[in-house]
Amino acid sequence: MLDLDASLGERLGMEKIIEEALSGHVGETGGLITGLRHVQERCGFVPGETVRIAAELFNISQAEVRGVISFYADFRDAKPGQHHVRLCVAEACQSVGARAIEADLQDRFAVKMGETDAAEFITIEPVYCLGLCSCAPAAEVDGKLIARVDGQRIADEVSS
Ligand code: FES
Structure with a gap:
């Protein structure tokens, strides 16, 4: 039970970080890419929940967000090593x-x-x-x- 609570807290914390990293770039030209770069700078990678959050904030489909993440080789979708x-x-x-x-x-x-x-x-x-x-x-x-x-x-x- 404690692990689940800790996991939920961690997840919500991560979602807040992602939202903050993205939200300042809504409406900018190339804002999605800049926002995704900020997510990666703050998290070390682009966590999976970024797709849903970015789609909602930028009012585009999740497929479009996934397309951008997969097109640019610099975006990592898994936590990197030290x-x-x-x-x-x-x-x-x-x-x-x-x-x-x-x-x-x-x-x-x-x-x-x-x-x-x-x-x-x-x-x-x-x-x-x-x-x-x-x-x-x-x-x-x-x-x-x-x-x-x-x-x-x-x-x-x-x-x-
Ligand atoms: S081929 Fe250009 S640095 Fe390796």
């Missing part, structure tokens, strides 16, 4: 070992590309060019761009 790694797997990076780095990270952290490990320590996502092609392979670790990266460098970054 560290967020985006590994470039576009052509220039693949040609110099991005897939080997992916395999290395999978071994080191027991996590597959696009997932978060069981301990919620690290999330690894693919990205298709970080603008560092001439210094490939490249990754972004917790918002920091790293050129000529390898698995050890990423491990060092998330351990420091």
Whole structure:
């Protein structure tokens, strides 16, 4: 019973955060995207209940909201790990070992590309060019761009 009450309280708190993040952008050009970005900044991801709340606030269908969330790769629909790694797997990076780095990270952290490990320590996502092609392979670790990266460098970054 206590767990249910705590869960309800947590859910209502989350809904209030989502509503606050979105409501200031109703009527703005591109307001839905800006609002969704604020939801992700505050929650770390875009929780499922955002779809219903955004549809009500912006007076659009839930399918339209889902379409926007799924179109933009930067929106996450699940809670990320403590560290967020985006590994470039576009052509220039693949040609110099991005897939080997992916395999290395999978071994080191027991996590597959696009997932978060069981301990919620690290999330690894693919990205298709970080603008560092001439210094490939490249990754972004917790918002920091790293050129000529390898698995050890990423491990060092998330351990420091
Ligand atoms: S292809 Fe990887 S940074 Fe451009």
